[in-house]
Amino acid sequence: MTDDELESLRRRAERTFGAQPIEAAIKPVRAIVGPRMPRGQPLAEAARQKLKDGQTPAPSELAALEVMIRLLRPALLVQNGALDPLPATNVFAVELAGLWEGFRPRAATLAFSVGRIDSGSGEHLGTGFLVAPDRIVTNHHVLEALSYGTFELEPGMGEIRFQQQWDPADTEGPVSITRVIADEPYLDIALLEIAPPPGATRPVLTFAAGDPRDGDMVAVLGYPMRDIERRNPRSTETLFESKYDVKRASPGEIVRHAAPIAFHDCSTLGGNSGSPVLSLTSAEVVGLHRSGAFMYRNEAVGVEALRDFVENGRT
Numbered sequence: 001m002t003d004d005e006l007e008s009l010r011r012r013a014e015r016t017f018g019a020q021p022i023e024a025a026i027k028p029v030r031a032i033v034g035p036r037m038p039r040g041q042p043l044a045e046a047a048r049q050k051l052k053d054g055q056t057p058a059p060s061e062l063a064a065l066e067v068m069i070r071l072l073r074p075a076l077l078v079q080n081g082a083l084d085p086l087p088a089t090n091v092f093a094v095e096l097a098g099l100w101e102g103f104r105p106r107a108a109t110l111a112f113s114v115g116r117i118d119s120g121s122g123e124h125l126g127t128g129f130l131v132a133p134d135r136i137v138t139n140h141h142v143l144e145a146l147s148y149g150t151f152e153l154e155p156g157m158g159e160i161r162f163q164q165q166w167d168p169a170d171t172e173g174p175v176s177i178t179r180v181i182a183d184e185p186y187l188d189i190a191l192l193e194i195a196p197p198p199g200a201t202r203p204v205l206t207f208a209a210g211d212p213r214d215g216d217m218v219a220v221l222g223y224p225m226r227d228i229e230r231r232n233p234r235s236t237e238t239l240f241e242s243k244y245d246v247k248r249a250s251p252g253e254i255v256r257h258a259a260p261i262a263f264h265d266c267s268t269l270g271g272n273s274g275s276p277v278l279s280l281t282s283a284e285v286v287g288l289h290r291s292g293a294f295m296y297r298n299e300a301v302g303v304e305a306l307r308d309f310v311e312n313g314r315t
Contacts, residue, residue, distance in 0.1 A: 001056075001062070005256070006051060006056060008214055008215065008255070008256070009051060009062070009065070009066075010048075010051035010052065011215065012069055012215075012253065012255070012265075013047075013048050013051065013065060013069060015092065015095050015253070016068075016069045016072050016091065016092045016095070017048070017068075017072075017091055017092075018091050018094070018095065020091055021045065022041050022044050022045050022048065022068050023041050023045070025068075025072065025091045026041065026068060026071055026072065028087070028089035028090065029071050029072065029090075040063075040064030040067055040068065041064075041068065043060055043061045043063075043064035043065075044061070044064040044065040044067070044068040046061050047061035047062055047064060047065040048065060069265065070265055070267070072090055072091060072092040072093075073092065073250065073251065073252045073265055073266060073267040074086065074087060074090060074092075074093060074250065074251065074267065075224060075240060075248045075249075075250040075267040075268075076248060076249050076250070076251075077165075077166045077243065077246065077247070077248055078111050078165045078166070078221075078246070078247040078248065078249060079165060079166050079167045080165075080167060080168065081108055081111060081112070081165070082104065082108050082111075083103075083104045083107055083108060083111070083249045084249075085100075085104075086100050086251075096217065096251055096280070099217055099280040099281065100251065100280065102280075102281075103219065103278075103280045103281075103283060106282075106283035107219070107221065107249060107278065107283050109203060110203060110205055110221075110278075110283065111165075111221070111247060112162045112163055112202060113129055113130040113162065113202045113203055113204065113205055114127065114128070114129040114130075114162070114205075114221050114222065114247065114275070114276060115127070115128055115129070115136070115160035115161050115162035115163075115164065115175070116160065116161045116164045116223040116245065116247075116271075117136075117138055117142055117146070117158060117159070117160050117177070117274065118158065118159050118160075118161065118174065119145070119146060119157070119158055120156050120157050120158060120159070124223065124225050124245050124271055125142050125145045125146060125158075125271075125273075126138055126139060126141075126142035126145075126223070126271060126272075126273040126274040127142075127222035127223045127271065127272060127273060127274040127275040127289075128142070128160050128192070128274050129205050129221075129274075129275070129276045129285075130202055130203075130204050130205060131191070131204060131205060131310050132204060133196070133197075133201060133202070133204065134193055134194055134195075134196060135181065135191060135192065135193055135194065135310075136160060136177075136191075136192050136194055137189065137190070137191055137192075137274065137288060137306070137310060138189075138190050138192065138273070138274030139188045139189065139190060139273045139274045139288070139290050140183050140184060140185045140187075140188045140189060140190050141188060141273065141290075142190065142273050142274050143180065143183055143190040143192070146158040146177070147180075151180060151183055152180060153177055153178070153179055153180050153192070154178070154179065155176045155177075155178050155195070156176070157177070158176075158177040158192075159174035159175060159176055159177055160174065160175050160177060160194060161173070161174050161175070162175065162197060162202065164223065164245070164246055164247060165246055165247045166243055166246045166247070175194050175195055175197045176194065176195040177192050177193070177194050177195075178192075178193045178194060178195055179192070179193045180192055180193075181193055181313060182309070182313030184309055184313070187260060187290075187301050187305055187306075187309065188290040188291070188301065189288060189290075189301060189306065189309050191309070191310060191313050205276055205284075205285050206283075206284045206285065207284060207285050207303050207306070207307045207310075208279055208282065208284040208285060208286045208303050210303070210304060211257055211259055211260075211262065211286065211287075211302035211303055211304050212254045212257055212262050212277075212279070212286040212287060212302070212303075213254065213257060214254055214255070214256055214257055215253060215254060216253060216254045216279065216281075216286070217251065217252075217253050217279075217280040217281070218251070218252060218253060218254060218264060218266065218277050218278060218279055218280060218286060218287075219249050219250060219251040219252070219266065219277075219278050219280055220249070220250045220252075220264070220266040220268055220272060220275045220276070220277055220278075220289050220298075221247070221248075221249050221250075221275055221276055221278060222247070222248065222268070222271070222272040222274070222275025222276075222289065223245060223246065223247060223248070223271045223272065223275075224240065224244060224248055224250075224267075224268060224269035224270070224271050224272050225244045225245050225269060225270050225271030226240075226242075226244040226245075226269070240269070244269075244271070245271065250266040250267045250268060250272075251266060251280065252264055252265040252266035252267070253265060254286075257302065259302055259304065259305070260301055260302045260304065260305035261299055261300070261301065261302065262277070262286070262287050262299075262300045262301075262302050263298065263299055263300075264277060264287075264289075264298050264300060265298065266289075266298060268289060268292050268298055272289055272292070273289065273290060273291070274288065274289070274290075275288075275289040276288065276289070277289055277300045284303075285303055285306070286300075286302070286303050287300030287301055287302050287303055287306065288300055288301040288306050
């Protein structure tokens with residue numbers, strides 16, 4: 001790691017654990033996860049101390065510290081149209097408290113402009129969000145799954161459910177995805193047309209003026225699904241309380257930005273593909289989540305490349 005990357009990790013660790021020892025900070029998480037809790041607190045504490053002293057931790061220490069940081073990134077349910085408050089026992093949540101309370105009402109107005117994308121047979125494939133009254137953005141690989149690799153769609157092949165939250169149950173039903181407007185395999189973006197959603201006009205998500213910067217606080221708003229058989233540790237079963245396929249907001253921060261890609265540490269699972277990455281300060285879109293796994297590096301397309309695609313893609 002470069003000196004700048006080491007300094008960035010030091011600051012992330014301090015924001016995550018505050019003045020507490022790592023052992024104390026993760027105690028509430030250990031109480032939830034139990035014997036499946038990842039090990040490595042002593043190595044993580046050694047890495048933290050070396051970073052404070054201006055030394056370079058060993059690779060195993062760096063890895064342990066990264067795992068401990070990720071364990072304190074919550075994934076909060078959206079219920080009754082509102083984002084859940086941060087858990088009081090989470091040290092990182094205390095650091096975020098002011099930002100989160102300002103973000104919650106802004107994000108609540110946008111919550112039902114983000115939906116779960118399902119196949120025509122009802123299989124959950126990803127997340128999408130409104131960029132125009134009749135257009136959503138998601139990932140190219142979500143479109144690939146919807147279209148069985150043909151990258152062409154017609155009504156009946158896919159749908160989006162904007163009201164799929166934990167409580168209450170969705171009473172609106174699905175909105176049909178009608179066709180492909182444009183797709184970009186390299187950046188993993190797809191722009192899709194949808195039928196006019198029922199009810200009141202939903203707000204369109206707003207793009208930020210520029211890409212996020214390292215250390216910016218963000219949240220991913222989308223639909224994590226259960227996929228421990230493929231990519232994620234079984235501890236996610238407890239951390240997500242076996243509540244999958246419903247809308248969640250996952251706060252974290254931008255770890256590194258290397259245009260056009262931004263890396264973040266929000267807690268995501270399969271199903272978050274196509275989720276908007278929102279600034280906690282403005283609730284504007286700063287990226288499009290495209291890949292990752294729980295407690296490992298997550299990737300998003302930065303908003304500048306995303307905006308260019310949405311505005312200049314073929315029609």
